[in-house]
Amino acid sequence: MHKWIKxxxxxxxxxxxxAQQLEIVKYSFDDDKYGIxxxxxxxxxxxxxxxxxxxxxxxQNYHKKGVSKWSLLNYGLNSKANTGYKASxxxxxxxxxxxxxxxINAENGSNYIMFGIASNxxxxxxxxxxxxxxxxxxxxxxxxxxxxxxxAINELYIEKIGNNYQFFLNEVSLKTQSIELSKxxxxxxxxxxxxxxxxxxxLEIKQWNSQTTIPGKIVRGYTPMTIMPVAAxxxxxxxxxxxVYRIELSTFNNRYGIKDKDGYRLVDPVFNLAYLNNGFFxxxxxxxxxxxxxxxxxxxxxxxxxxxxxxxKDKSAVYFSCRSxxxxxxxIDQNGKTVLPFVYNYLDAVSEGLVYMKNAKGWGVVDLTGxxxxxxxxxxxxxxxxxxxxxxxxxxxxxxxxxxxSKSDGGKMGVMDIQGxxxxxxxxxxxxxxxxxxxxxxxxxxxxxxxRLLHGVIDKNGSIIIPIKYSSLSPKGKNYIASEGDDxxxxxxxxxAMAAADDDLFDFLEEEEVIQNKMKWGLFSHTGSMILPFNYxxxxxxxxxxxLTLKQLNPTTKKMVSFLYDQSNKSMLSLAAYDExxxxxxxxxxxxxxxxxxxxxxxxxxxxxxAKAGKWGxxxxxxxxxxxxxxxxxxxxxxxxxxxxxxNEWFYINRQGKKIPEPQLIESSSxxxxxxxxxxxx
Numbered sequence: 001m002h003k004w005i006k007x008x009x010x011x012x013x014x015x016x017x018x019a020q021q022l023e024i025v026k027y028s029f030d031d032d033k034y035g036i037x038x039x040x041x042x043x044x045x046x047x048x049x050x051x052x053x054x055x056x057x058x059x060q061n062y063h064k065k066g067v068s069k070w071s072l073l074n075y076g077l078n079s080k081a082n083t084g085y086k087a088s089x090x091x092x093x094x095x096x097x098x099x100x101x102x103x104i105n106a107e108n109g110s111n112y113i114m115f116g117i118a119s120n121x122x123x124x125x126x127x128x129x130x131x132x133x134x135x136x137x138x139x140x141x142x143x144x145x146x147x148x149x150x151x152a153i154n155e156l157y158i159e160k161i162g163n164n165y166q167f168f169l170n171e172v173s174l175k176t177q178s179i180e181l182s183k184x185x186x187x188x189x190x191x192x193x194x195x196x197x198x199x200x201x202x203l204e205i206k207q208w209n210s211q212t213t214i215p216g217k218i219v220r221g222y223t224p225m226t227i228m229p230v231a232a233x234x235x236x237x238x239x240x241x242x243x244v245y246r247i248e249l250s251t252f253n254n255r256y257g258i259k260d261k262d263g264y265r266l267v268d269p270v271f272n273l274a275y276l277n278n279g280f281f282x283x284x285x286x287x288x289x290x291x292x293x294x295x296x297x298x299x300x301x302x303x304x305x306x307x308x309x310x311x312x313k314d315k316s317a318v319y320f321s322c323r324s325x326x327x328x329x330x331x332i333d334q335n336g337k338t339v340l341p342f343v344y345n346y347l348d349a350v351s352e353g354l355v356y357m358k359n360a361k362g363w364g365v366v367d368l369t370g371x372x373x374x375x376x377x378x379x380x381x382x383x384x385x386x387x388x389x390x391x392x393x394x395x396x397x398x399x400x401x402x403x404x405x406s407k408s409d410g411g412k413m414g415v416m417d418i419q420g421x422x423x424x425x426x427x428x429x430x431x432x433x434x435x436x437x438x439x440x441x442x443x444x445x446x447x448x449x450x451x452r453l454l455h456g457v458i459d460k461n462g463s464i465i466i467p468i469k470y471s472s473l474s475p476k477g478k479n480y481i482a483s484e485g486d487d488x489x490x491x492x493x494x495x496x497a498m499a500a501a502d503d504d505l506f507d508f509l510e511e512e513e514v515i516q517n518k519m520k521w522g523l524f525s526h527t528g529s530m531i532l533p534f535n536y537x538x539x540x541x542x543x544x545x546x547x548l549t550l551k552q553l554n555p556t557t558k559k560m561v562s563f564l565y566d567q568s569n570k571s572m573l574s575l576a577a578y579d580e581x582x583x584x585x586x587x588x589x590x591x592x593x594x595x596x597x598x599x600x601x602x603x604x605x606x607x608x609x610x611a612k613a614g615k616w617g618x619x620x621x622x623x624x625x626x627x628x629x630x631x632x633x634x635x636x637x638x639x640x641x642x643x644x645x646x647x648n649e650w651f652y653i654n655r656q657g658k659k660i661p662e663p664q665l666i667e668s669s670s671x672x673x674x675x676x677x678x679x680x681x682x
Contacts, residue, residue, distance in 0.1 A: 019082070019208040020300045024330065025075050025341035026204045029057045033370045034343045035359035036073060050190075056199035058092070059190040070103050072189035073203070076324025076342025078289055078305035079184035081207040083160040087190075087200060090153045091119045094196030099124060102156045107185035114191065115156050115167055121146045125167050127179055136167075136177045145169045153201055186326035207305055214283070214298035216257060216268035218677055225268040227255075231673040234263030238639065242266065242296050244274045244281070248671040256283065257675075258298065264678040267298060278318050280334070282309050289325040293332075301336045312349030312393065321347040321355075331355065331368075339368050351395035354418060356403075365401060365418060374420040379403040380411055398438065400460075402431045415440070415462075424462040429453060429494065434475050437526045441475070444468050445494060452492050455482075457528065465528040471519065477545045477567055478526040484534050485519040523548070523567075531570065542603040543636075547621060549603065564603060566621055573623050575601070579611040587633055591650055597643065602636035607655065609634045609642070616644070618657075627657040639663065 032038070032052045039051030039058075050059045050071040059071040077083065087102045101116035110131040116124045123143055125136035146169065147154050157168040166176045188205065192198045218224055228247055237243040240261050247255045247269040256274035258267035258281065273291070274283035284291035284304045292304030301320075302309070308323040318334040322342075330342035331350070340347065340355065348356035354365050354373065362377030381404055394402065400415050405426035414426030428442040430453070438460050443453040456468030457480060466473065470482040471492045486492065521539035523532035537560065538551035550563040550572075562575040581600045588599075601610050607618040607626055617629035618637075627634075633645040641652050641663040652660050 019210060019212065020303050020336060021084075021206045021208040022303055022305070022332070022336065023338040023341070024077060024205040024207055024324075025343060026202070026338070027341065028055065028202045029200065030055050033366075033372060034341065035361040035376055036343065037071075056090070056201055057190070057203070058197065058199050059192055060197045061094075061192045061194055063194050065194045068099065068191055068193045070106060070189050070191035072103075072106055072187040074326070074328065074343075075186060075188060075205060076322075076326055076328030076330055077184075077186040077205070078207055078325045080289070081209055081303070081305040082162070084204075084206045085158045085160075085188060086202075086204040087156050088153050088202040089117075089156060089190065090151055090199045090201060092150060092197040092199050094192070094194075094198075096120045096149070098193035098196055100190070100192040100196055100198045102158065102188075103191045104158055104188050105181055105185045106187040106189060107183055111182055111185070113158070113165065113179065113181075115158055116191070117146050117154055117156070117169070119146075119148050119150065119152065121148050123169055123174070125175055125177070127177075127181075129180075130182050136175055143169070145172055145174075186324075186328075207303070209303050209305060211300060211303065213300055214258075214267055214281070214292075214294045215304070216270035217298050218265055218267065218681055220682055222682070224265070224677060224682070225270075225674065227269070228672060228674045230676055232676075234259075234676050234678075236263045237261050242276070244276055245269070245675055246671050247674065254671075259675045260678075262678075263675055264681075265675040269674070277311050278313055280311065280318065282311065282320075291322075293320055293336075301334065302332055310349065310393075312351070314350040314353065317350075319350040321349065329357075340366070340370055349393035349395055351393070351397070352399070354396045354401075356394040356396075356401065363403070365396070373418045374401075374403070374416060378406070378420055379416070380406045395433075397433050397435065398460075402433060402440070413442075423460075424458070436475065436478050439465060439526070441473055441480075442468060449486075451494055451496075452486060453494055454492075457524075465526075466524050476541055476548065479531060479567055480524040480526070481521065481539055481541075481548070482524055482534075483519045483521050483539075487519060521550070523565075531567075532565070543605070544603060547603045562601070564608065564621055571622075573621065575610065577612065579614065581611070587645070590648065591645070592643065597638040598636040599633070605637040605640065605655070607637055609636050626655075627653070 029052050037051045040049055045062055046064065047062045048060065048069050048071060061069045063069055085104050089101060091100055096119035099116040099118050101114065104113050106112040110128055113127040121142055122140040123146055124140050127134055155170050159166045163178050163180050164176060165179050167174045190198055190200055242258055242260050244256050245259050249255060255269035256271045257265065257269035260266050271283040272285040274281060279296050281294045282291060283294065286307060289307045290304045291306040291309050292300065293302035293309060294300055306322045307325050310321045312319050320332045321329060322332055323329050324342055328342045329344040329347040330338060331340035331347055333339050344357050344359050346358040353368055357364060357366055359376050363379045363381045364372050364376035365374035366372050396418065399418050400423060402413060403416050404411055404413050410426060412426040413428045413431045414422055415424035417423050428444060430443045432441045434441060440458050441455060442458055443455045446452045446454050454468050455470050455473035456464060457466040459465055466480060471485060471487055472483045474481050520534040521536040522530060522534040525531055536550045536552050540549045542549060546567045548565045550565055551560050554561050564573040564575065601608060607620060609616060609618055612629045615629040616631040616634035617625060618627035620626050631644040631646050635643045641654060641660060643650060644653055652662055654660050
């Protein structure tokens with residue numbers, strides 16, 4: 001290789017050495033596992049055809065002489081990111097003095113960028129903006145860089161840095177041109193002139209930006225923000241790890257940054273959205289397609305060029321399902337490596353090494369190499385619109401997954417194994433897997449009122465454990481809470497009925513008799529045996545899985561009596577001796593505004609706040625008084641502390657009833673002050 005060629009390549013490498021490049025796609029077309037293309041066998045005059053054949057993406061132009069056509073592929077790209085397009089292309093048939101090559105930003109016939117070659121040794125560079133064509137290379141250029149003849153593979157590379165485009169042929173720079181297009185397009189593909197057959201051997205697209213670390217990081221030489229007062233002292237984090245902090249610029253304008261475990265500012269509040277999960281920060285702004293992923297030290301894992309990022313963890317590995325600006329999804333691992341390219345219409349969470357997905361052929365399940373296990377298109381999913389924002393992940397559990405049959409097969413839900421065989425036939429309106437019992441909560445429309453749903457439980461083989469006849473049913477521990485009777489607030493409606501219902505709350509509340517709750521509650525074991533009969537007017541959960549709060553109307557006094565029920569030993573504690581809770585605004589005068597723990601009686605952290613003769617204290621689940629009744633009010637415990645009021649003073653106590661300094665319960669620092677910067681950093 002000539003020295004000047006080596007120099008050009010080295011300069012290219014140095015330009016992007018520090019940037020975190022994200023592989024959008026790298027495809028050698030050995031198969032069609034991504035559902036890209038299929039020949040239509042349109043081998044007639046004035047037509048084109050494309051598909052995968054013999055390890056190549058083939059494009060054939062059957063048009064008459066002098067008509068150039070293209071075949072476009074769609075990938076997940078960001079319009080503002082730096083982009084590298086690399087294509088290995090060969091001519092298989094047709095006149096060797098005709099042009100073929102790579103086309104990018106192909107919005108339409110009036111807006112595109114073309115890099116063409118001819119097998120007799122020429123190349124051409126041009127672009128079109130709003131129908132006006134600019135010839136970058138000043139026409140066809142004869143060059144020894146072009147590998148000539150049929151089946152010769154030429155590598156075409158276009159690198160976009162901002163508005164500057166640099167063109168490379170077989171690793172040698174040809175030209176750099178500033179191009180301001182009217183609109184960005186993610187369309188990339190092949191073009192060929194009349195009666196030509198060309199093949200794409202490999203296509204590789206990468207994107208990046210100029211950043212190497214998280215924006216706003218406090219380092220030597222950086223000028224920190226001064227948008228808010230700086231706190232006099234750092235407030236250590238509760239988790240004893242780095243955390244996100246919030247700055248409230250105005251009522252509906254918050255910004256987020258990162259502080260370390262000691263409460264010192266690591267990153268300025270530069271993000272509209274930021275959260276920490278599994279040791280990674282997802283931060284940025286969805287509205288500007290600038291979400292990225294950073295590790296706990298602020299190093300970039302995924303450049304901030306995404307529209308949406310969902311995190312999942314499978315075994316010990318973390319994955320990020322990312323949606324691009326152009327709408328396509330890809331899967332990235334915790335090291336920033338692309339696991340599945342940005343060619344999918346949707347990608348769900350990773351579970352058991354598998355991913356529920358959608359491509360051009362439809363919904364299916366693939367492994368982490370992209371190999372389809374449940375063939376795309378063999379199942380249906382009529383909740384597409386819900387998946388554009390937030391949805392509960394559809395995960396594989398013990399080699400099985402809940403899916404919907406195609407509409408032609410009824411469109412109901414059932415369970416498939418990962419070979420695509422039905423193990424529970426699709427006959428249910430909804431299904432939900434219960435991990436603790438390896439069972440499914442299922443629902444079907446009520447026979448006498450099809451707008452309402454009835455729920456039950458089936459085992460992994462489809463046998464009924466709890467009959468499908470209850471208006472609500474949910475797991476709590478290994479048991480199931482269930483209710484009988486129509487829900488007055490229509491939470492047992494089908495989605496279709498709920499969408500059609502008038503949900504005007506004020507009109508609804510005016511009809512008092514309508515909202516009288518006649519539901520009754522009970523409790524089943526995981527085997528379907530009844531633990532508590534349907535004698536209770538309310539049943540609520542607490543922060544501890546094993547403890548339930550029950551309410552029952554006393555037929556004599558016509559008052560509601562509460563009970564604590566311990567699922568572990570099936571013990572029932574009556575709370576009839578304690579005061580009925582009533583909200584009193586005067587009582588809460590002077591309460592700290594930044595404290596939001598539960599104020600009504602609630603069992604948490606082994607204790608329950610209750611009142612007796614107007615004074616509040618704490619009991620355990622057996623009814624033993626642990627903290628005496630001496631307070632004018634007491635909230636439920638949260639993180640080993642609670643807020644109480646005594647003699648018009650609000651203060652905190654621990655589980656032993658001892659007064660303690662104000663704990664860091666809600667936020668470790670004020671949202672009106674910036675955390676301080678550690679001395680010596682700047």
